[in-house]
Amino acid sequence: MAEATSLVGKLEADVEIKASAGKFHDMFAGRQGEWLKATPGKIKSCELLEGDWGKLGSVVIWNYVHDGEAAMTKKRVEAVDPEKNLIKFRVIEGDMMKDFKSFVSTIQVISKHGEPGSVVKWHMEYEKIIVDAGHPETILQLAVEISKDIDEYLLAEE
Template sequence: MAQAALKSKLEADVEIQASPQQFHHTFVSYKLRDVQHTCSDKIQGVDLQQGEWGKVGSIINWTYVHEGETKVAKDVIEAMDPDKHLITFRMIEGDLLKEHKSISLSFQASPMSGGSGSIVHLTLEYERLHDGIAHPESLQQFLVDLTKDIDAHLPQPN
């Protein structure tokens, strides 16, 4: 029973101006490398270690600043659905795995009803190593802010 309580999910919806295609394309193309230039206060490096940009099974190394500290992560692209503008990353190495058994993150962009722009649905699924570890709400906020920063650097609809 206690084990189940260690598995949790945080979700958030972020309104952006970009189309679902534009936002999704950032994550599935070599443009992901540009995130470090557009969000340098948060992302310091994005490197493809293995595979191809946007392909399931590819491995990406991240260097990022969270809660004032430089951290690293190695993620595998676990799932991708271009029709649904969905990409899921699963962390396989990194600082967050010192306190978590598993972490996965999904971004799914959908058209906003009744207008231009999109809603990006963020899903952060994780399993803490024990009850003494806080839920990663600050990581969720980091991802919300990152989504907004990426949007601010994408071409806006006319």
């Protein structure tokens, strides 16, 4: 008897960056509108619909490129902890909802002790609509690439 593939899953990735944890978190929480400049070719537009940038309950629409295709997602901020450099987003509408019942991303940035730089920890939890739906691995890869672009952007600011 073949083992059933789960519809529920988790993905994680660690991205080493040169920017400080606080600066990187600030870009994710308070400066999302600057992502267009920081991630050329990946983020096409970003619009705040409700609330304030990076605040609990705020809602943002992103237009981006995923696997070479234009895509849109609407996300709500579900948790923000500036002391832990953590922010959590839930996808509430958009192209991802064709494949997923739920998709939540948590980003935490941790300072390296005793050396410069930080580690961006991505944690994604999802539930697919059907087993063959979507490839969350490519979404995680896009997140890793965006993290590297934002790190370069922040370093160029200094």
